[in-house]
Amino acid sequence: GVAGAFTAFAAALRDHRARTAALPVGGVIELRQTAEAVNAYVAQDRAALExxxxxxxxxxxxxxxxxxRLRLRSAMIEDAALRDRLDRDIDEMTTMIDGVLTYTRAEIGAEPFRQLSLTSLADAVVADYQDVGLPVTLRQSSLPPARAGTLFSRTTSRPTVDSHALLxxxxxxxxxxxxxxxxDNALKYGREAQVLxxxxxxxxxxxxxxxxxxxxxxxxxxxTGAFQRGENAGTASGVGLGLAIVSTIAAQHGGRLEFHRAPHGLEARxxxxxxxA
Structure with missing residues (x-):
């Protein structure tokens, strides 16, 4: 009935994918007009992002x-200290614009979804850091069984999956x-990064x-807010978009970014x- 149609529409509107997919248009005239208006707004929002x-x-x-040109000109400077400072400034400028561009692309979320192994992806990323001698390690693990139950049953355990086949x-x-x-965040604010x-x-x-x-x-x-940086970031380059990008990507995957205290530092999950999708 009408109530069911509005309930389905509300559920579709709450879905984070509503930003990238048109809402169903149907039902009574008021619902059709609302869906069409929301779809038009979403289309305008997406066009503005693009x-x-x-x-x-x-x-x-x-x-x-x-x-x-700046890099070529700085290479001709005989003062090595001044030359290095100029090169760092150039790197920081290009990193800033790339960071803003990455953040906007993450908001759009236009990359197609496909089947992948999360463990293999993590292994490849960690290997890139290890290749240049950075203290990053990968350890495979599993969440402890999640506790789940109903009003009429005892709490039960939900089995975990083999992290080697984490598809x-x-x-x-x-x-x-x-x-x-x-x-990068772990290395910037700590001394090493362990990935699980x-x-x-x-x-x-x-x-x-x-x-x-x-x-x-x-x-x-x-x-996780845009353009925020830690107090002990010092002179490290960047404009504070790193965790904001991660949080946006998590939402695009129906997930979230969480933080927990670890024995010798902090865990970002x-x-x-x-x-x-």
């Missing part, structure tokens, strides 16, 4: 030419970016635990729905 990404891509491309549907490039940002993968029948997750970080869970939760 236009923003296009502008940023153009700016990023156009900056490449003067940045190259899910996701956006591989976005997930690689999210994991890299978590590792695991999951159950519904969710897959990656956690990155640092060592020696002085940040608290509240600090990291604040850093990226939880993902295994069958989201």
């Amino acid at each position: 236009n923003r990404a296009l502008v940023l891509s153009g700016v990023s491309h156009d900056l490449g030419t003067p940045a190259t 899910m549907r996701g956006q591989p490039t976005a997930l690689r970016r999210a994991l890299s940002n978590l590792i 993968t695991g999951g159950d029948a519904d969710e897959a997750w990656i956690s990155v635990t640092d060592r020696g970080s002085v940040l608290t869970e509240d600090d990291l939760a604040r850093l 990226l939880a993902l729905a295994r069958s989201w």
Whole structure:
């Protein structure tokens, strides 16, 4: 009936995928008009995001030419200290625009979803860091059995899955970016990064635990907002978009970014729905 149609419409509207998929149009005239209005708004919002990404891509491309000229000119400076400072400034400028562009692309979430092994993806990302001698390690794990029950039954355990076969549907490039940002954050605020993968029948997750970080869970939760940086970031480059990008990618996968206190630092956990899109 009419109530059922409105209930289905409300459920579709609550779904995070409503931003990237048209809502069903049908039912009574009031419901059809509402669905059409929401779809028009979503289309305008998405067009604005895509236009923003296009502008940023153009700016990023156009900056490449003067940045190259600056690098060539700085190479002719005899003062090594001054030359290094200029090179770092150029790197920071290009990193800033790339970070904003990545954030906008993550908001759009246009990359197609496909079947992938989260453990294999994590292994490849960690190997890239190890190749350049950075203290990043991967350890496979599983979540402890989740406790679940009903009003009429005792609490039961939900079995975990073998992390060696941790298959899910996701956006591989976005997930690689999210994991890299978590590792970069752990290395920036701590001394090392340990990566773990695991999951159950519904969710897959990656956690990155640092060592020696002085940040608290509240600090990291604040850093998920755009353009926020930790107080002890010092002179490290960046504009504070790393965790904001991770949080956006998590939402695009029906998941969330969580923070937990670990024995010697902090754990950032990226939880993902295994069958989201």
